Amino acid sequence: MNRRFDAIVIGAGQAGPSLAARFAGAGHKVAFVERGRYGGTCVNTGCMPTKTLVASAYAAHLARRAADYGVMLESPVAVDMQRVKARKDKVVRDASWGVEKWLKGLPNVSLFEGHARFASPTTVRVGDDVLEAGRIFVNVGGRALVPPMPGLEQVGFFTNSTIMDVDFLPDHLIIIGGSYIGLEFAQMYRRFGAQVTVIEKAPHIIAREDADVVQGVLEILRSDGVVVETSAECMRVEKRGAHIAVKLDCAGGAREVVGSHLLLAVGRVPNTDDLDLDKAGVKTDARGYILVDDKLHTNVPSIWAIGDCNGRGAFTHTSYNDYEIVADNLLNADNRRVTDRLTAYGLFVDPPLARVGMSEAEIRKSGRRALVGKRPMTSVGRAVEKGETQGFMKIAVDADSKEILGAAILGVGGDEAVHCILDTMYANAPYTVLQRAVHIHPTVSELIPTILGELKPLA
Numbered sequence: 001m002n003r004r005f006d007a008i009v010i011g012a013g014q015a016g017p018s019l020a021a022r023f024a025g026a027g028h029k030v031a032f033v034e035r036g037r038y039g040g041t042c043v044n045t046g047c048m049p050t051k052t053l054v055a056s057a058y059a060a061h062l063a064r065r066a067a068d069y070g071v072m073l074e075s076p077v078a079v080d081m082q083r084v085k086a087r088k089d090k091v092v093r094d095a096s097w098g099v100e101k102w103l104k105g106l107p108n109v110s111l112f113e114g115h116a117r118f119a120s121p122t123t124v125r126v127g128d129d130v131l132e133a134g135r136i137f138v139n140v141g142g143r144a145l146v147p148p149m150p151g152l153e154q155v156g157f158f159t160n161s162t163i164m165d166v167d168f169l170p171d172h173l174i175i176i177g178g179s180y181i182g183l184e185f186a187q188m189y190r191r192f193g194a195q196v197t198v199i200e201k202a203p204h205i206i207a208r209e210d211a212d213v214v215q216g217v218l219e220i221l222r223s224d225g226v227v228v229e230t231s232a233e234c235m236r237v238e239k240r241g242a243h244i245a246v247k248l249d250c251a252g253g254a255r256e257v258v259g260s261h262l263l264l265a266v267g268r269v270p271n272t273d274d275l276d277l278d279k280a281g282v283k284t285d286a287r288g289y290i291l292v293d294d295k296l297h298t299n300v301p302s303i304w305a306i307g308d309c310n311g312r313g314a315f316t317h318t319s320y321n322d323y324e325i326v327a328d329n330l331l332n333a334d335n336r337r338v339t340d341r342l343t344a345y346g347l348f349v350d351p352p353l354a355r356v357g358m359s360e361a362e363i364r365k366s367g368r369r370a371l372v373g374k375r376p377m378t379s380v381g382r383a384v385e386k387g388e389t390q391g392f393m394k395i396a397v398d399a400d401s402k403e404i405l406g407a408a409i410l411g412v413g414g415d416e417a418v419h420c421i422l423d424t425m426y427a428n429a430p431y432t433v434l435q436r437a438v439h440i441h442p443t444v445s446e447l448i449p450t451i452l453g454e455l456k457p458l459a
């Protein structure tokens with residue numbers, strides 16, 4: 001059946017539902033298409049389930065350390081993986097259902113549950129329905145990359161999606177990929193009680209981070225008992241009886257890891273290969289990311305791409321910000337741009353890493369004259385009181401303009417504390433404003449003004 005709308009939104013990820021609600025609220029007739037679970041990656045297989053599992057793992061970790069706090073448990077800590085999974089499932093189900101209920105209750109929004117494919121620059125097919133609109137917004141997200149690794153076809157493996165069904169404790173979980181997703185799973189499964197080995201192809205985990213950040217995260221993982229193997233330049237996978245062996249050297253040398261289960265966490269690919277983008281004439285880059293301008297407009301006047309599928313961000317907050325940019329520009333005649341966005345993200349191991357702005361390496365490359373302040377968490381009162389003193393806080397500023405250039409907080413509460421730095425950067429205020437702010441005692445944030453009073457030239 002042919003149906004005409006003012007706008008079509010494809011994908012109920014982190015940008016699509018809010019965009020649909022905003023257009024519908026402004027009186028536009030919107031068609032919304034979703035082929036899977038409402039809420040997309042973040043809600044179903046990404047941020048929400050992982051952070052829920054990280055919380056269970058933290059509870060197990062703290063319980064094991066109870067005696068450090070003078071709390072005596074009478075029996076050893078046991079983790080019931082079925083209950084861990086049930087807790088995670090409930091959080092996910094409630095959130096997904098919240099998005100679904102919201103979308104289904106929106107006036108002016110018609111829902112189409114199925115796979116969308118372009119038929120022309122202004123037409124989308126969903127099963128037998130043909131939807132037409134002058135504006136089409138693509139929020140199709142991405143999925144786990146399964147690399148062409150020799151032997152992979154012989155063994156079973158998990159991705160971030162399929163591991164969500166696990167309700168047992170793997171004996172030895174091998175994780176290929178030492179980046180953000182892989183490391184969160186590594187620490188959580190280790191804390192649940194599994195043996196865990198992370199295998200990273202590069203010489204370092206989280207390759208884009210500064211050496212001190214890499215070292216700090218490594219120390220945290222190793223203190224939990226996670227084994228990390230790096231420089232595995234050419235991996236091969238083999239079935240070894242009921243086990244899985246991963247060879248780390250091309251030459252077939254002795255370096256190998258044998259485990260019971262395998263998780264692949266080696267990157268993401270955009271869900272753009274099954275959209276028939278060619279029928280609309282939409283251009284992508286070589287990896288399939290939809291090419292967009294600074295306002296998220298594709299090369300086709302009627303089509304915008306928002307969220308992970310445009311390659312301009314890989315986070316829930318960047319996807320949500322894409323929605324805000326497009327909605328404000330189209331509905332409020334605003335002039336918002338992706339390049340106004342500052343880099344900010346977290347790595348939710350415990351304690352977490354929060355990063356904003358430039359790394360030290362990027363500052364050096366830029367040639368700017370910079371000052372840096374750094375303090376270990378052992379000298380942060382709140383961390384000492386909590387008995388969680390791993391990590392450090394580091395802030396870099398421009399020595400001439402006094403602008404904050406970047407920060408890394410690896411430590412308890414760092415994921416929240418970092419926002420005073422980020423907001424000062426968004427306010428375009430010099431670091432001296434934050435240096436003179438009076439923060440609440442006792443918090444992790446209260447040391448940020450102090451650090452800004454201890455700046456030294458970047459080595």
Ligand SMILES: Cc1cc2nc3c(=O)[nH]c(=O)nc-3n(C[C@H](O)[C@H](O)[C@H](O)COP(=O)(O)OP(=O)(O)OC[C@H]3O[C@@H](n4cnc5c(N)ncnc54)[C@H](O)[C@@H]3O)c2cc1C
Binds near residue numbers: 033314316348
């Ligand atoms: C394990 C993991 C942990 C993560 N943790 C964090 C975190 O802590 N913080 C953070 O900011 N980010 C995190 N992320 C990233 C975050 O999940 C994504 O950046 C976020 O979901 C944004 O995605 P999106 O809006 O682009 O689309 P998605 O959330 O991927 O949603 C896309 C939707 O489009 C639908 N769709 C796709 N193709 C079609 C089609 N042809 N027709 C109809 N529907 C279609 C899909 O079914 C899906 O529902 C994590 C990701 C993973 C994998």
